Amino acid sequence: MRLRNDQLPAQLNKSLAPVYLLSGDEPLQLGEAADQVRQTARSQGFSERELLEVGPGFDWNQLLEAGQSLSLFGDKRLLDLRLSSSKIGTPGSKAISAYLADPPPDTLLLITAPKLDRAQQNSKWVKGVERLGVLVLIWPIEGQRLLPWLERRLRDVGLTPEPGVVEMLSERIEGNLLAAKQEIEKLLLLHGPGVVDQEQLAESVADSARFDVFGLVDALLAREAGRGLRMLEHLQAEGVVAPVVLWALAREIRALAEMAAMVEQGRSVDSVMAAQRVWEKRKPLMRKGLKRRAAVWRRLLIDCAGIDRVIKGLEKKDAWLRLQDVALGIAGVNTSALK
Known part of the structure; x- marks a missing residue:
């Protein structure tokens, strides 16, 4: 069955399904929904939990082996399968479908995943979850x-x-x-x-x-230069040290430089973002960034190296003023034209 997030508690109070798939990009709601399933399972005797983190190189045989293995103490088990991407490919789809075809007794499978797009919602493995258990699509509260x-x-x-x-x-x-x-x-x-x-x-x-470091990065990628500068000023006023801000900016710039180079080599933007495991919620921001050439991002990365020298005392300049220039560069403002 398919439920809204607010319908999950009532379903859990009635009975536990053999499998739950919780999907969404809003971390608080996703985390709280998963906690509700885990707490209900514990209250009903599922005292053993096995965590499976699905990342690059994950062996999907681990899921089937976990389903087939016996509990060490004969207890009910919760298999906690956490997907870093909703695109699990053919191996993942086959493994989950095989599990659903013959679910082990006294075992509950909890799958948490980023937002499923329409095609993924219609995939064989997701439909299999809907038939056997519960699918909860978690939407942002806006x-x-x-x-x-x-x-x-x-x-x-x-x-x-x-x-x-x-x-x-x-x-x-x-x-x-x-x-x-x-x-x-x-x-x-x-x-x-x-x-x-x-x-x-x-x-x-x-x-x-409003003023956290990651919010700053997103505001700049959205080309909200004024808002980004206000956030940067607030971070400085709040005592956040310059190396932390530099780390966040340089990390994003480096990723965009690498991805932009791949696009210039002929790869599609979608395939590049998939390869770099960009979350659905951030894809619109990254698309904006990938409209600019890799050379732009490489120049900004060089500017970041210069700020690193300032922070280390090798150059006598104001690190925060230099950070403002880089921030404006990320937002698409030509700072050289302002000087």
């Missing part, structure tokens, strides 16, 4: 759904938001549900259960979603 979700999370932990608090929290976390969870936990820790007002929220919110 737009009009976000405010009720935030208010429910606040009230679930005993916090009663005054008017304007939910809207303020939504504006601060900018759709980052993990950041929302952290801020709600912080409010509860600082003030305890009860009414929370805008002043209390303003004091506790750390703007973690």
Whole structure:
């Protein structure tokens, strides 16, 4: 069967299916859904758990061997299969289909995966999960759904938001549900259960979603130069050290330089992103970056090497000013024209 994320708890309360496939790119909801399955399984005697991390070079025979092996203590088992990509290829599809054709007794298979596209949802192995067990597609909570979700999370932990608090929290976390969870936990820790007002929220919110290093990278790739510079300034003001910011920027630039070179050699953008294991949620940003030549990214990588020398004291320049130049370069602003 196919369920929405909010329907999963009711299904778990009725009975445990032999297999669950949870798919989505929103980490908080995906993690919490998987925890619900694991906790229910533990409460029903599935005391043994085997973790299978599927990455490059994974041997799919491990899944079949795990299904066929006996529990060490004769207990019920949970096989926790974690896919780093929803594109598992023919070996993965055959292995999961073979498992589903003859599922072992007293064993529950939990599969967590990034977002499945329409073609993947219609694949043989996914359809097999739907027939035998439960498929849960987890969608981002955005737009009009976000405010009720935030208010429910606040009230679930005993916090009663005054008017304007939910809207303020939504504006601060900018759709980052993990950041929302952290801020709600912080409010509860600082003030305890009860009414929370805008002043209390303003004091506790750390703007973690808006100004974290990875958010900076995404803003720059989206060519939001002004927002990116504000984030960079905030990181500096918050005491984040320059090497951390440089590491994040250089890491992204290096990846784009390598991928852009592959595209220039004749490979398609889709095949390059698949080879580099780019998550679905980041593909639109990477597509923007791959519209630029590899030489652009290599020049920015050279600039990063120069900032590294500044940080190490080998050049007497301002590392943060140099980081601004690189940030603008990622965002597509020609900094030489500004000097």
